[in-house]
Amino acid sequence: MLAHLLRRRESAIFAALVVLIVAIGAAEPNFVSGSNLYLMSRQISFVAIVALGELFVILHSGIDLSVGSIMALAGMAAGYLMKLGVPPPAAVVLGIAAGLVMGAINGALIAYVGIAPFIVTLGMLSFASGVVLGLTKGWPITEIPASFVPLAQGSFLGLPIPVWITLLLAVVAHVVLTATAFGRRTYAIGGNEQATFLSGIDVRRIKLALYMISAACASLAGIVLVARFSSAQADTGKGWELDAIAAAVIGGTSLAGGAGSVLGVLIGACIMGVIKNGLVLMKVSSYWQTAIIGVVIVLAVILDRTRRRG
Amino acid sequence: MAELVVDAKRICKAFPGVRALDGVDFAIRAGEVVGLLGENGAGKSTLVKILAGVHRADAGELWFGGRRVEFATIQQAQAAGVTLIFQELNNCPNLTPLDNLFLGRELRRRGSPLLDYPAMRARARALFERLGVEVDLDVDLHTLSTAVQQMIEIAKALLGDVRLLIMDEPTSSLTEAETARLFTVIRELRDRGTAIVFISHKLGEVFEITERIVVLRDGKNAGEIDARTGTREQLIAAMVGRELAEADHRARAAPGPEILRVDGLSGPPHIEDVSFALRQGEILGVAGLLGAGRTETARLVIGAERATRGRVLIDGREVRIRSPRDAARHGIAYVPEDRKVQALILAMSVRENLTLAIHHVLRWLRWFLSRRKEAAVVDRHVAALRIKIASREQAVNQLSGGNQQKVVLARCLALAPRILILDEPTRGIDVAAKAEVHRTIAELAARGVAILLISSELPEILALSDRVMVMDGGRVQRVLDHVDATQEAIMTAALSGSPDAVAPA
Numbered sequence: 001m002l003a004h005l006l007r008r009r010e011s012a013i014f015a016a017l018v019v020l021i022v023a024i025g026a027a028e029p030n031f032v033s034g035s036n037l038y039l040m041s042r043q044i045s046f047v048a049i050v051a052l053g054e055l056f057v058i059l060h061s062g063i064d065l066s067v068g069s070i071m072a073l074a075g076m077a078a079g080y081l082m083k084l085g086v087p088p089p090a091a092v093v094l095g096i097a098a099g100l101v102m103g104a105i106n107g108a109l110i111a112y113v114g115i116a117p118f119i120v121t122l123g124m125l126s127f128a129s130g131v132v133l134g135l136t137k138g139w140p141i142t143e144i145p146a147s148f149v150p151l152a153q154g155s156f157l158g159l160p161i162p163v164w165i166t167l168l169l170a171v172v173a174h175v176v177l178t179a180t181a182f183g184r185r186t187y188a189i190g191g192n193e194q195a196t197f198l199s200g201i202d203v204r205r206i207k208l209a210l211y212m213i214s215a216a217c218a219s220l221a222g223i224v225l226v227a228r229f230s231s232a233q234a235d236t237g238k239g240w241e242l243d244a245i246a247a248a249v250i251g252g253t254s255l256a257g258g259a260g261s262v263l264g265v266l267i268g269a270c271i272m273g274v275i276k277n278g279l280v281l282m283k284v285s286s287y288w289q290t291a292i293i294g295v296v297i298v299l300a301v302i303l304d305r306t307r308r309r310g
Numbered sequence: 311m312a313e314l315v316v317d318a319k320r321i322c323k324a325f326p327g328v329r330a331l332d333g334v335d336f337a338i339r340a341g342e343v344v345g346l347l348g349e350n351g352a353g354k355s356t357l358v359k360i361l362a363g364v365h366r367a368d369a370g371e372l373w374f375g376g377r378r379v380e381f382a383t384i385q386q387a388q389a390a391g392v393t394l395i396f397q398e399l400n401n402c403p404n405l406t407p408l409d410n411l412f413l414g415r416e417l418r419r420r421g422s423p424l425l426d427y428p429a430m431r432a433r434a435r436a437l438f439e440r441l442g443v444e445v446d447l448d449v450d451l452h453t454l455s456t457a458v459q460q461m462i463e464i465a466k467a468l469l470g471d472v473r474l475l476i477m478d479e480p481t482s483s484l485t486e487a488e489t490a491r492l493f494t495v496i497r498e499l500r501d502r503g504t505a506i507v508f509i510s511h512k513l514g515e516v517f518e519i520t521e522r523i524v525v526l527r528d529g530k531n532a533g534e535i536d537a538r539t540g541t542r543e544q545l546i547a548a549m550v551g552r553e554l555a556e557a558d559h560r561a562r563a564a565p566g567p568e569i570l571r572v573d574g575l576s577g578p579p580h581i582e583d584v585s586f587a588l589r590q591g592e593i594l595g596v597a598g599l600l601g602a603g604r605t606e607t608a609r610l611v612i613g614a615e616r617a618t619r620g621r622v623l624i625d626g627r628e629v630r631i632r633s634p635r636d637a638a639r640h641g642i643a644y645v646p647e648d649r650k651v652q653a654l655i656l657a658m659s660v661r662e663n664l665t666l667a668i669h670h671v672l673r674w675l676r677w678f679l680s681r682r683k684e685a686a687v688v689d690r691h692v693a694a695l696r697i698k699i700a701s702r703e704q705a706v707n708q709l710s711g712g713n714q715q716k717v718v719l720a721r722c723l724a725l726a727p728r729i730l731i732l733d734e735p736t737r738g739i740d741v742a743a744k745a746e747v748h749r750t751i752a753e754l755a756a757r758g759v760a761i762l763l764i765s766s767e768l769p770e771i772l773a774l775s776d777r778v779m780v781m782d783g784g785r786v787q788r789v790l791d792h793v794d795a796t797q798e799a800i801m802t803a804a805l806s807g808s809p810d811a812v813a814p815a
Contacts (some may be wrong), residue, residue: 179678179679180677180678180679181669181670181672181673181677181679182677184662184666184669184679185669187655187658187662188655188658188662188666191655191656191657191658192651192652192654192655192656194651194652195646195651195652195653195654195655195666196655196666197614197633197634198612198614198634198644198646198652198653199634199638199653199666199667199721200633200634200635200637200638200639200667200725201634201635201666201667202633202635258655258657258658259657
């Protein structure tokens with residue numbers, strides 16, 4: 001059992017995460033304080049939700065650069081609806097629906113028109129963020145009902161609600177990827193798209209669904225962030241596509257497709273979050289933080305590669 | 311007697327978990343063509359890779375031109391005059407033939423970093439003229455046929471001073487005519503004193519081109535056969551260590567009613583008005599040169615490409631097949647030409663590859679895949695086709711070519727197809743696996759499956775087909791009944807449509 005665990009792809013990065021936590025905890029005791037862990041876990045959960053969606057897309061050997069913009073768009077849509085008096089649950093659903101439309105456009109252009117994912121989602125990154133800025137002229141929406149705020153700021157059994165959302169989503173994603181035909185086919189497309197197509201599988205429909213899943217996750221994260229800040233902001237999610245991709249890659253997801261797991265992505269997101277938080281506590285300037293994150297991403301991939309060869 | 315070019319003594323090589331070579335001896339003289347045969351996994355590729363500097367031997371002596379050597383890199387071996395042409399083409403499809411030819415050995419203008427294209431072009435022209443092939447030097451390589459690409463690989467080998475040329479399955483994607491052309495080149499090189507190692511699973515060719523045949527089995531020498539006096543049976547016995555019966559399908563009952571009719575099918579890239587019918591339990595062989603339109607026809611039938619004109623009828627009713635998915639629904643399964651590129655998901659397990667097309671029968675609670683049902687299906691097919699695997703979870707890229715091909719075949723059979731289209735089902739697989747695939751094909755036909763068998767190996771077509779359809783230039787040139795189907799009749803028909811096709815030298 002233990003040997004089986006050690007052989008898993010995720011074991012090396014999990015060990016790295018433990019080492020990081022111990023090292024940062026030793027250097028800065030505040031790091032392991034209850035309140036810091038609480039806030040950090042909540043921060044990590046937002047990235048993790050986006051990264052889980054990104055995982056689906058990367059598994060088929062695609063990429064979704066538009067998740068950050070879709071976060072802003074969905075958050076803004078939900079915020080605007082709540083401002084109009086729409087009850088929060090309905091606003092959440094409609095906000096996600098707005099994001100899903102963008103995901104469907106991504107997926108349709110990639111799967112049915114045959115344009116490269118990088119190009120399509122780069123376009124969507126710019127388009128969706130432009131739509132948000134154009135409609136709001138950059139002003140935030142602050143009329144968020146108090147009943148909505150606990151979605152991000154509340155807690156349950158001692159854990160922040162966003163963490164529960166992430167865990168629930170992770171379980172669903174794991175089951176979908178490992179136990180359903182859809183999941184199997186997603187890995188298959190990443191491994192060999194042509195072979196999957198010739199096996200009589202509707203590759204295009206699956207691709208469409210994958211980009212919609214990514215958009216739905218991004219939308220959910222964007223909407224929960226509205227609750228976190230009690231306002232919807234046009235620049236929410238800016239640069240998050242890189243965090244999401246980095247979390248997936250650190251977690252052992254192959255950008256070539258066909259390899260990666262939910263567990264890996266969660267660990268990857270934790271590593272990113274732990275480092276960022278640790279650097280803040282150790283009062284490293286935010287300029288240097290980005291440089292360090294860059295090094296970590298590349299190191300993680302090297303670690304993963306040597307482990308697999310060895 | 312000519313000098314020994316290579317004298318390898320007691321070569322050993324182990325990889326994690328496998329003893330690939332265990333004290334193998336191999337020698338070859340200048341101006342000699344030696345066949346190197348053995349089943350997949352016998353150690354042929356490992357041996358030639360040691361000769362070519364890809365791997366280093368763990369133990370043993372390697373003498374080259376009378377000197378003890380140990381090639382640490384491919385470059386060292388190349389400098390000594392050893393060239394290995396790999397089974398899989400190693401080229402850059404996005405570059406031109408000219409760029410590919412000189413890749414790594416570019417000619418430069420004197421005292422300048424700039425490339426000397428006129429000089430390279432002149433040398434390339436001279437080289438291809440010598441090889442007797444016409445190659446457009448300025449198109450992208452991927453637009454050229456595999457045969458031409460193969461010739462470019464050979465030309466690359468001839469650029470330098472070659473003392474030892476090793477060819478690993480050079481004819482696996484060549485037609486008979488192209489093979490004949492290659493043999494002319496090989497003989498010419500031999501007469502100039504080049505030592506040539508020829509690896510192939512096509513036994514007829516081996517007897518034709520080589521002088522003697524070195525056989526390996528399980529990483530050891532398993533005998534040597536004189537190609538002038540030895541027999542096919544002796545060679546097979548040495549390779550597999552036992553006698554094998556070759557399949558002959560033609561002794562069975564007459565086919566049943568018509569099940570598939572293709573009527574006036576036209577479509578990309580160049581298929582023009584193809585019509586044929588296929589009956590239950592019938593094997594229709596499809597012969598032709600490379601680029602004759604055989605694979606392209608299959609792709610139109612299964613909906614991988616859209617036909618521009620024509621109809622497909624199943625059981626007399628017209629059906630619309632717009633994707634491989636539709637084809638599967640109508641009971642048509644397709645084994646593609648290139649198992650690694652078009653069929654297998656190499657990083658996935660045997661189990662996942664085998665059940666890729668039948669997720670719908672493995673479902674439980676609508677969305678989930680039943681692991682229990684999946685395991686049962688896999689076990690059944692692994693046993694039926696005698697696929698050699700360590701476990702269901704073994705990655706397919708660890709299997710031999712023959713077992714990989716059986717996994718692809720099993721995936722199709724799991725669909726319980728009524729019509730099976732096989733595209734080069736035995737390309738590059740060893741003799742024993744080939745015999746088993748042939749037997750499976752014959753058994754399927756006997757059970758009433760209608761089979762379209764596309765193959766570039768005429769002996770395979772002749773042994774299995776009830777009728778043979780010969781294609782050329784995207785059209786059906788002739789349909790021969792098996793009593794009339796001879797190598798000569800097929801080749802004549804295959805060359806009838808296009809007078810410019812490469813004729814046998």
